[in-house]
Ligand code: FES
């Protein structure tokens with residue numbers, strides 16, 4: 034069936050409000066009598082809290098309350114675990130240590146909250162923070178991953194024997210036997226380091242406990258309003274129905290806003306109940322650098338075993354994963370890394386051993402990519418090295434190892450982030466890679482242009498990096514679709530939205546079923562009063578999981594519409610069509626009835642209905658995929674390096690994506706552009722510099738550089754569609770795809786550009802400075 | 816020290832008289848005293864550009880200005896550009912070209928673009944990128960923003 038709305042470049046429903054300053058963000062909430070919170074945070078990364086005196090702060094005019102851990106009494110509790118713990122299998126170690134609302138005995142990372150001041154204004158609250166006298170005894174901090182596991186290292190959690198948070202081994206086939214047979218074994222240490230999500234909107238929360246109605250309303254910049262509501266109700270001793278959590282417009286999420294129960298998220302509602310006053314807390318940018326979660330620190334010791342003709346025989350990876358001071362997010366990130374270490378390649382023998390390590394640094398939870406870029410970085414670096422050593426072309430070595438189309442669904446025989454077997458649902462990888470090669474003109478560039486430019490003394494390089502992205506994971510989402518008497522359609526779903534265009538793509542899915550204009554479908558996301566089952570927006574799952582739940586609900590409503598209309602129009606269902614907000618007889622279009630009239634008839638005020646009739650044209654349905662859908666893509670890039678400044682000019686940037694059915698190409702392209710810009714930041718501009726004392730040295734936008742319009746190239750996007758068999762719409766997620774391959778791509782293109790140097794890049798992020806250092810080192814070692 | 820000063824500021828053609836503490840930032844004054852929450856705050860250290868407003872017609876970062884400094888001046892915020900039913904051509908172009916995702920950076924970009932297009936009605940891509948290089952956007956990768964500005968220039972030349 035040709036689609037009328039799905040797959041069209043529809044303009045977004047949400048834009049007019051956003052463009053005119055009429056969209057509600059958390060910091061826009063104003064409530065009469067609202068108080069403001071500010072936090073006292075630790076300057077040290079690791080310290081014992083000896084004493085704290087808040088009396089002066091309490092006396093400052095305008096201060097309403099100051100709370101410390103002690104003041105919380107029994108209510109002081111570490112946050113809940115966010116993901117289920119790994120199955121208690123042999124050889125799996127997991128020590129769960131969750132973040133605390135306020136420091137009680139020991140500070141475990143710089144920026145950890147010690148006390149909160151509640152005052153008449155934010156200005157007064159910040160003044161009062163300065164009044165607090167706190168005595169901290171600094172302890173040696175653990176910052177480096179390897180050192181933290183050494184015998185005698187200071188402990189982040191004193192009750193554990195070491196800083197080991199978790200340990201897990203995954204095996205497939207027999208790596209050791211494969212290694213025996215190999216013609217070439219490449220052994221390297223590859224290191225990835227931390228970056229920030231740096232959403233433009235910082236975190237924020239407004240909590241309003243209304244004593245008279247015994248009801249708590251919370252506006253939160255969360256990606257997961259429903260779990261926040263459930264958790265708050267449980268912690269505060271309320272029924273879930275007494276708590277409403279609203280994630281209004283959110284200024285970018287990218288993962289860290291999925292972290293459930295940041296200390297502030299628990300404290301502000303708690304304090305609102307204590308004081309019976311509405312309270313607002315808005316994070317500032319500096320706090321965001323210290324207190325909002327980060328990602329990507331890992332050290333890998335890897336081996337790749339290959340045959341002479343470039344076939345991968347096996348891969349072994351022993352790695353350390355930095356979880357920061359606590360590990361509420363369990364093993365999600367390192368499991369994602371393991372699931373992407375084999376990339377799009379058919380690898381039979383695989384061993385991976387991960388040790389998750391506590392450090393005195395900000396907590397680690399998923400940031401757009403969530404462990405995947407690290408896995409792709411490792412395998413792609415190894416293949417580049419192998420290609421050089423074996424004298425095989427970069428593209429050819431990849432082509433030889435791609436999983437063939439007939440092998441899908443491809444069972445990887447390891448477990449994924451949900452502890453379920455990793456299966457790649459569908460794919461046809463080579464055509465995607467080929468399309469990227471064609472778009473960038475690979476052969477022509479390598480054979481003609483590059484030699485010519487090199488002869489002119491230019492350092493031009495090309496890179497091409499395929500990748501996979503696991504997306505659309507369970508457990509489930511749901512939605513309620515209602516045709517209203519006005520003829521407009523109302524949809525409620527639980528996931529939050531942070532700019533992905535859900536108000537439009539979801540409306541397109543509904544319009545497709547009900548034949549109404551996209552602008553006549555009103556979507557509400559992220560308000561627990563409107564819909565209270567579901568989990569959240571993460572792991573590129575919104576369009577897949579919530580999208581299919583909406584599709585399911587809309588399909589049921591369509592059936593109801595047809596059933597009723599067939600009686601009223603006295604025409605069999607097969608002869609009816611839904612068009613322009615009407616149900617009409619296909620070959621007698623003037624014989625019709627509007628959806629609005631049908632909605633009224635479906636909800637009669639008098640008379641009798643047939644037994645079993647449900648009122649209204651409404652349906653609620655859920656969708657839970659059997660397992661996640663795996664998208665695929667290839668990025669290609671041509672760069673020129675300025676040998677003086679090490680600045681990189683991106684001459685061409687191509688992405689070809691296969692994310693199944695495309696709902697809206699305009700929005701899809703936007704997602705990819707944004708993902709690539711974060712990837713370029715990750716690859717060449719952004720790195721959080723922690724010193725050995727766990728101090729972050731670049732906690733501002735003046736020092737931590739995210740790409741601006743002048744660093745970003747124009748991105749050319751190509752599509753290939755291999756639908757997913759796992760859901761009716763055939764969609765796969767794409768939210769993180771743009772980000773994943775970029776660090777690998779940069780390294781490849783840089784090495785290619787600096788062809789006359791023996792440069793081997795084994796780390797990410799890079800920067801112009803770091804590249805310069807690497808070249809100086811290379812010169813020294815010659 | 817005097818605790819507050821009386822100021823008179825014209826914002827989006829409306830004159831406001833208020834008493835403010837000298838340390839109140841213009842961004843906070845606009846957002847919380849006047850309720851004009853379209854102006855966003857992303858860093859409060861002058862880098863992200865989300866808080867950009869027009870100060871006597873020139874783009875300025877409202878997080879780097881005290882409200883008292885606006886006394887006697889004319890300010891335009893995003894709310895002063897167009898309305899939902901009557902979008903400014905630049906807003907229209909951002910809608911058509913998908914120049915925004917989360918929309919948090921958008922008000923600051925729109926206010927940066929208004930005087931830019933007045934001075935340069937037919938800008939090249941490079942000039943556009945230069946013009947918005949002081950506005951950080953984490954969602955779009957800037958490409959659709961650049962397209963939107965080009966489209967806006969076209970619309971406004973007509
Ligand atoms: S908030 Fe003013 S420049 Fe960032």
Ligand code: FES
Pocket residue numbers: 233284285532915916917918919920921951952953954955
């Ligand atoms: S649209 Fe989200 S920061 Fe620009």
